[in-house]
Amino acid sequence: MENQEWWRSAVVYQVYPRSFADSDGDGIGDLRGIIGRLDHLQSLGVDVVWLSPIYASPQDDNGYDISDYRAIDPVFGTLHDVDELIAQLHARGMRLVMDLVVNHTSDEHPWFRESASSPSNPKRDWYWWRPPRPGFAAGEPGAEPSNWESFFSGSTWQLDEASGEYYLHLFSRKQPDLNWENPEVREAVYDMMGWWLDRGVDGFRMDVINLISKDPALPDGVVAPGKTWGDGFPYYGYGPRIHEFIHEMNDVVFGSRPGTFLTVGEMPGVTVEQARRFTDPARREVSMVFQFEHVGLDHGESGKWDARPLQIIELKRSMQRWQDGLADVGWNSLYWNNHDQPRAVSRFGDDGQHWAASAKLLGAILHLQRGTPFIYQGEEIGMTNSPFTSLADLRDIESLNYLAGLVAAGIEPDDAMLTAVAAATRDNARTPMQWDADAHGGFTTGTPWISSNPNHAELNVSAQADDPDSVLAFYRRLIALRHDDPLVTTGSFTMLLPEHDRLFAFVREDGADRMLVLGNMGGDELAIADLAVLDDWNDSQLALGNYPAASIHAPLRAWEVRVLRQR
Numbered sequence: 001m002e003n004q005e006w007w008r009s010a011v012v013y014q015v016y017p018r019s020f021a022d023s024d025g026d027g028i029g030d031l032r033g034i035i036g037r038l039d040h041l042q043s044l045g046v047d048v049v050w051l052s053p054i055y056a057s058p059q060d061d062n063g064y065d066i067s068d069y070r071a072i073d074p075v076f077g078t079l080h081d082v083d084e085l086i087a088q089l090h091a092r093g094m095r096l097v098m099d100l101v102v103n104h105t106s107d108e109h110p111w112f113r114e115s116a117s118s119p120s121n122p123k124r125d126w127y128w129w130r131p132p133r134p135g136f137a138a139g140e141p142g143a144e145p146s147n148w149e150s151f152f153s154g155s156t157w158q159l160d161e162a163s164g165e166y167y168l169h170l171f172s173r174k175q176p177d178l179n180w181e182n183p184e185v186r187e188a189v190y191d192m193m194g195w196w197l198d199r200g201v202d203g204f205r206m207d208v209i210n211l212i213s214k215d216p217a218l219p220d221g222v223v224a225p226g227k228t229w230g231d232g233f234p235y236y237g238y239g240p241r242i243h244e245f246i247h248e249m250n251d252v253v254f255g256s257r258p259g260t261f262l263t264v265g266e267m268p269g270v271t272v273e274q275a276r277r278f279t280d281p282a283r284r285e286v287s288m289v290f291q292f293e294h295v296g297l298d299h300g301e302s303g304k305w306d307a308r309p310l311q312i313i314e315l316k317r318s319m320q321r322w323q324d325g326l327a328d329v330g331w332n333s334l335y336w337n338n339h340d341q342p343r344a345v346s347r348f349g350d351d352g353q354h355w356a357a358s359a360k361l362l363g364a365i366l367h368l369q370r371g372t373p374f375i376y377q378g379e380e381i382g383m384t385n386s387p388f389t390s391l392a393d394l395r396d397i398e399s400l401n402y403l404a405g406l407v408a409a410g411i412e413p414d415d416a417m418l419t420a421v422a423a424a425t426r427d428n429a430r431t432p433m434q435w436d437a438d439a440h441g442g443f444t445t446g447t448p449w450i451s452s453n454p455n456h457a458e459l460n461v462s463a464q465a466d467d468p469d470s471v472l473a474f475y476r477r478l479i480a481l482r483h484d485d486p487l488v489t490t491g492s493f494t495m496l497l498p499e500h501d502r503l504f505a506f507v508r509e510d511g512a513d514r515m516l517v518l519g520n521m522g523g524d525e526l527a528i529a530d531l532a533v534l535d536d537w538n539d540s541q542l543a544l545g546n547y548p549a550a551s552i553h554a555p556l557r558a559w560e561v562r563v564l565r566q567r
């Protein structure tokens with residue numbers, strides 16, 4: 001079991017190729033850039049690299065709109081480069097997981113081009129085509145076949161003038177949704193996955209995989225007060241055939257191949273109960289899911305552009321629910337950051353006075369939970385949000401569509417709105433990786449596609465690489481702890497003091513073998529001497545901390561995390 005489920009003791013590192021390292025000076029990161037930086041990943045100690053999409057793409061959504069699954073976009077390199085990356089990773093004992101984006105393709109994919117060419121084309125049914133709503137003429141407001149709102153603002157339906165029919169796109173209009181009801185679609189996807197596995201990749205991170213099964217009746221959703229469009233999520237978020245499709249994929253693609261692959265289902269809106277089913281090994285669906293509950297806790301009533309302060313008690317409650325829910329069956333993924341989220345140290349920590357301590361604390365209270373941790377590029381050096389000050393700084397389609405939608409509705413974005421977008425935009429995750437103090441943080445010798453964070457002059461890999469007190473050194477220790485101490489993988493999880501609004505504390509346990517993690521989530525000292533839970537930890541050792549050792553009853557300093565070990 002240990003070997004079969006190797007990913008339980010692994011740490012995954014996500015590379016966003018566009019922003020990682022540019023080898024040819026065109027301002028866009030590429031595969032040769034990644035190959036040139038493998039020493040960094042190896043010295044960090046990660047086991048798996050997950051690459052965001054590098055396939056041929058018009059780049060409407062930075063590669064999450066694929067026009068050829070078996071070709072590499074020239075801005076990133078060639079298939080030969082991928083083969084070399086796989087070989088070099090494997091030679092260093094690391095694995096490669098590819099992004100699999102099969103809820104939708106690009107509208108420039110030949111499948112969609114054929115599908116759109118005529119209603120009688122054999123591939124018509126590979127996508128979701130529908131006539132206008134009865135009683136409405138094509139193009140008339142209200143003629144959309146359902147009232148669903150796109151993740152990227154506006155309707156999920158785009159009119160095709162030529163045929164007078166609409167096609168479904170849950171994301172941008174250049175990302176038409178594949179029709180998984182059609183067995184030919186599924187076969188084509190499974191075939192393509194096999195092609196990549198046969199090339200040597202070790203698994204897939206599956207983009208919005210919980211959205212692939214839609215209720216074929218496409219019913220209208222509830223329109224919330226003040227909204228134009230309805231919520232289609234109940235009809236595609238956990239559709240009627242979702243388990244069947246994911247199980248079938250597992251069976252067809254992985255069933256006939258030796259070895260164990262890592263499969264990570266990215267599932268916005270998934271519940272703990274659903275996640276138990278998806279990750280129950282007996283059902284053979286996915287190794288783990290990426291859920292979004294904890295990164296939604298600072299969203300206000302109208303969503304991510306309407307932020308509210310994180311309540312630490314709510315964060316603890318959410319994490320505890322996921323830990324408890326997947327304790328006996330299934331498995332958790334653990335993350336703060338990915339390419340869609342603002343930087344955790346700015347969002348949940350303190351990117352000012354206590355930047356380093358809070359970055360380390362966030363790392364420790366996440367990595368020492370039960371599950372597989374994911375590090376997003378730059379998190380290991382505590383990269384922060386960027387000071388976006390004008391619209392011209394932004395690149396992300398989600399942010400740009402949102403602002404365009406406001407303008408279309410007659411609302412001129414004011415400073416408060418721009419500040420809210422700057423704090424929440426996905427672009428915060430996408431500024432160039434900060435390698436050194438050179439221009440653009442050493443990311444490119446050209447002009448980067450998105451400006452680098454001005455703090456690259458001080459905050460970079462090279463400044464931290466040899467400093468034993470750096471955030472980077474702390475992340476190395478955290479990863480080593482997981483590899484050296486089986487309790488981190490196997491121990492049970494118990495949240496302590498759930499109603500304490502500043503202390504994040506939990507125990508990992510296997511009989512007398514125990515670990516206590518105490519984290520002070522704030523900039524003021526926190527007295528803990530009178531906490532009864534400490535009484536039976538007197539003979540413990542400090543396994544890891546972000547301050548010089550102190551007695552276990554000493555107050556926790558600003559953003560201090562203390563990891564105690566007892567055997």
Ligand code: ISL
Binds near residue numbers: 061151398426
């Ligand atoms: O990014 C989000 C909110 O800011 C999410 O709603 C996100 O769109 C959702 O989690 C799905 O994300 C994935 O699929 C998208 C792509 O744009 C994201 O980058 C990807 O991670 C469509 O392929």
